Amino acid sequence: xxxxxxxxxxxxxxxxxxxxxxxxxxxxxxxxxxxxxxxxxxxxxxxxxxxxxxxxxxxxxxxxxxxxxxxxxxxxxxxxxxxxxxxxxxxxxxxxxxxxxxxxxxxxxxxxxxxxxxxxxxxxxxxxxxxxxxxxxxxxxxxxxxxxxxxxxxxxxxxxxxxxxxxxxxxxxxxxxxxxxxxxxxxxxxxxxxxxxxxxxxxxxxxxxxxxxxxxxxxxxxxxxxxxxxxxxxxxxxxxxxxxxxxxxxxxxxxxxxxxxxxxxxxxxxxxxxxxxxxxxxxxxxxxxxxxxxxxxxxxxxxxxxxxxxxxxxxxxxxxxxxxxxxxxxxxxxxxxxxxxxxxxxxxxxxxxxxxxxxxxxxxxxxxxxxxxxxxxxxxxxxxxxxxxxxxxxxxxxxxxxxxxxxxxxxxxxxxxxxxxxxxxxxxxxxxxxxxxxxxxxxxxxxxxxxxxxxxxxxxxxxxxxxxxxxxxxxxxxxxxxxxxxxxxxxxxxxxxxxxxxxxxxxxxxxxxxxxxxxxxxxxxxxxxxxxxxxxxxxxxxxxxxxxxxxxxxxxxxxxxxxxxxxxxxxxxxxxxxxxxxxxxxxxxxxxxxxxxxxxxxxxxxxxxxxxxxxxxxxxxxxxxxxxxxxxxxxxxxxxxxxxxxxxxxxxxxxxxxxxxxxxxxxxxxxxxxxxxxxxxxxxxxxxxxxxxxxxx
Amino acid sequence: xxxxxxxxxxxxxxxxxxxxxxxxxxxxxxxxxxxxxxxxxxxxxxxxxxxxxxxxxxxxxxxxxxxxxxxxxxxxxxxxxxxxxxxxxxxxxxxxxxxxxxxxxxxxxxxxxxxxxxxxxxxxxxxxxxxxxxxxxxxxxxxxxxxxxxxxxxxxxxxxx
Numbered sequence: 007x008x009x010x011x012x013x014x015x016x017x018x019x020x021x022x023x024x025x026x027x028x029x030x031x032x033x034x035x036x037x038x039x040x041x042x043x044x045x046x047x048x049x050x051x052x053x054x055x056x057x058x059x060x061x062x063x064x065x066x067x068x069x070x071x072x073x074x075x076x077x078x079x080x081x082x083x084x085x086x087x088x089x090x091x092x093x094x095x096x097x098x099x100x101x102x103x104x105x106x107x108x109x110x111x112x113x114x115x116x117x118x119x120x121x122x123x124x125x126x127x128x129x130x131x132x133x134x135x136x137x138x139x140x141x142x143x144x145x146x147x148x149x150x151x152x153x154x155x156x157x158x159x160x161x162x163x164x165x166x167x168x169x170x171x172x173x174x175x176x177x178x179x180x181x182x183x184x185x186x187x188x189x190x191x192x193x194x195x196x197x198x199x200x201x202x203x204x205x206x207x208x209x210x211x212x213x214x215x216x217x218x219x220x221x222x223x224x225x226x227x228x229x230x231x232x233x234x235x236x237x238x239x240x241x242x243x244x245x246x247x248x249x250x251x252x253x254x255x256x257x258x259x260x261x262x263x264x265x266x267x268x269x270x271x272x273x274x275x276x277x278x279x280x281x282x283x284x285x286x287x288x289x290x291x292x293x294x295x296x297x298x299x300x301x302x303x304x305x306x307x308x309x310x311x312x313x314x315x316x317x318x319x320x321x322x323x324x325x326x327x328x329x330x331x332x333x334x335x336x337x338x339x340x341x342x343x344x345x346x347x348x349x350x351x352x353x354x355x356x357x358x359x360x361x362x363x364x365x366x367x368x369x370x371x372x373x374x375x376x377x378x379x380x381x382x383x384x385x386x387x388x389x390x391x392x393x394x395x396x397x398x399x400x401x402x403x404x405x406x407x408x409x410x411x412x413x414x415x416x417x418x419x420x421x422x423x424x425x426x427x428x429x430x431x432x433x434x435x436x437x438x439x440x441x442x443x444x445x446x447x448x449x450x451x452x453x454x455x456x457x458x459x460x461x462x463x464x465x466x467x468x469x470x471x472x473x474x475x476x477x478x479x480x481x482x483x484x485x486x487x488x489x490x491x492x493x494x495x496x497x498x499x500x501x502x503x504x505x506x507x508x509x510x511x512x513x514x515x516x517x518x519x520x521x522x523x524x525x526x527x528x529x530x531x532x533x534x535x536x537x538x539x540x541x542x543x544x545x546x547x548x549x550x551x552x553x554x555x556x557x558x559x560x561x562x563x564x565x566x567x568x569x570x571x572x573x574x575x576x577x578x579x580x581x582x583x584x585x586x587x588x589x590x591x592x593x594x595x596x597x598x599x600x601x602x603x604x605x606x607x608x609x610x611x612x613x614x615x616x617x618x619x620x621x622x623x624x625x626x627x628x629x630x631x632x633x634x635x636x637x638x639x640x641x642x643x644x645x646x647x648x649x650x651x652x653x654x655x656x657x658x659x660x661x662x663x664x665x666x667x668x669x670x671x672x673x674x675x676x677x678x679x680x681x682x683x684x685x686x687x688x689x690x691x692x693x694x695x696x697x698x699x700x701x702x703x
Numbered sequence: 704x705x706x707x708x709x710x711x712x713x714x715x716x717x718x719x720x721x722x723x724x725x726x727x728x729x730x731x732x733x734x735x736x737x738x739x740x741x742x743x744x745x746x747x748x749x750x751x752x753x754x755x756x757x758x759x760x761x762x763x764x765x766x767x768x769x770x771x772x773x774x775x776x777x778x779x780x781x782x783x784x785x786x787x788x789x790x791x792x793x794x795x796x797x798x799x800x801x802x803x804x805x806x807x808x809x810x811x812x813x814x815x816x817x818x819x820x821x822x823x824x825x826x827x828x829x830x831x832x833x834x835x836x837x838x839x840x841x842x843x844x845x846x847x848x849x850x851x852x853x854x855x856x857x858x859x860x861x862x863x864x
Binding site for chain 2: 009010012013014015016017019020021022023024026027031292
């Protein structure tokens, strides 16, 4: 049974135990029908009768904001099959930038009219797919996906003397407040993030908290002089109860209470500020808004702060100087925090491996998800082409990446970017913009310093298997100035940690189990054989004892490949003359307090450890304490009186004989002599420790 | 929708609505309420849905939207907490209870993605549309959910997880 079957079998036992209240359902249907008919017949009259329409001369009411986009639209409100009457609802749109006759609103109206009649069947956008559109990046903050649309947009902004937005930053509430000059909502409001344009226009979602619930809203300010292709469907303006409200601070506001939404609009010197309240006075609203509540909401906003418009002093869109070596998480977080554009990929070009071509280093930075090594990837760039384009997959909450056509793609907040290497620099091209809630086009700076190079991908997400195993050393992980051997060792370790791939390219089997916590194992890079070059020593300590292992791996620079020097049980003791002893996995004989082991010596010609012999022993104490199980200890052979006799499995010794301790020590000292035990700096097998090991060079 | 047609769909999909809501809220009470709410939407729905599959997909979307709306009305800071003792399901095998407990201990976003993928067999694209999130987000959630379940449950036999 696979997991899916297991899951389905389990959840198929979860059933709805309640009862469906048909009476309540029938009742709701009657209410719904009644409400629709009532609305169709008398909604204008009802609202008119209830409202005192008393907005002042400077506010001519919502109708003065309604866009003239060539036609007014009606949409079916009810499509009940048993309702003979076709009920239609008016759809009217307002600009959030001012009165209908302002240049901004007229531009939006013209743009809306164009967009409504352009590519109606979606054929053009379907034919483009994810391919490049070749439109100038300056239109990236607008819904533009053909040159024709770009030309039209440009024609409109030129006609009305407006500027295009050039930048859009996602900001926390605190950052918004800093740019605006102070907190602009009181404690009854949420402090969610929003986004701001280069001219001080901004928008944010919020909640207004009341003792018995909350009301969602959108607060936005749009500055005059820029083109913003945002408009709001407000239904029928006649459905709104409207009045002018003067706040306690003397701010004059247009209030509009509708059936399912409400509006608060303020006119500043150079901007219009709108709160689009996502509830109204209708019974179907999650929270029924009253006139008093809408006025409370208005009083919870500091309109004075919002009325002062000044362009935000955004940090420059550039990657800062690279910070040097270090654990990539910390280094990149630091870079990100300091100056990189928020939520944008960080990348660098550098010939890290000195092979004459640049490598592309990318880190995605989506929200809180860019916190693990899984968010890093590397592509090798050769001349004008990104090599290994088949390596794909960045798992990231915010971004999806792909490679094709010699470049790679980044989809971020509905904008697809394509990157290419030209003249040694990355250039980006907006492939297609999705909506206006986007980040601005990337600025691609050259970089002359590497800061990290790591490669982790998650091919299993795409392919469902591990068929694209990395076996070439060049595919492995490298870090800056570390030696070639160190780089190779890091690659081996990363492959072990991330892909469970052995140094020879095969899948882990014997050494470690697939689901093992790799951090329970240990590794070291140390010159254990004392030949002047460092070896990689991996100790597998988790899992079944019988499967535990210690591996010594050497690297031949001449041959450019690794080889196994030793594979033993991981109870290793290294000596500074090239001798290593490996304790046995079990002590099930008569050894007692003596632990059997095998001894190897280093052979420089083969750069491997050569087997010398093994030793076991008979502990007299064991026989004395277990007379019913063990034969008596042959005391007559224990000339030294040590209480131990030894089995020496080595050349020149009889494996059937028991030797006195003096004989054993003569044999042992023949190999170890005055040698001293090496203190090998083993650490847990984790990606961070690998990084630390490499960056410490 | 005619009442006979409605009753047929209600019987066919009430468990599905309940399971989606249960995964979303982690509470039987909320999930049961949601069944009623969503069925009202189905009964009062205008227009036609052509076949069972269209109704199923429509109900999935409506249920998810209603769950999100309900959660939003409670306040974004409130997290759905799962109280397993309130969810009495007589599972046939111990392993099934273990899986159910493990799934319900995951954060909501993982539970919902898992259910839509493994039980309703929606594609990643369909899930992304239903939840209004990127496809990459869906795959990330599924991967993480699998990893979390694997670490909790399957040290030995992973059911291919």
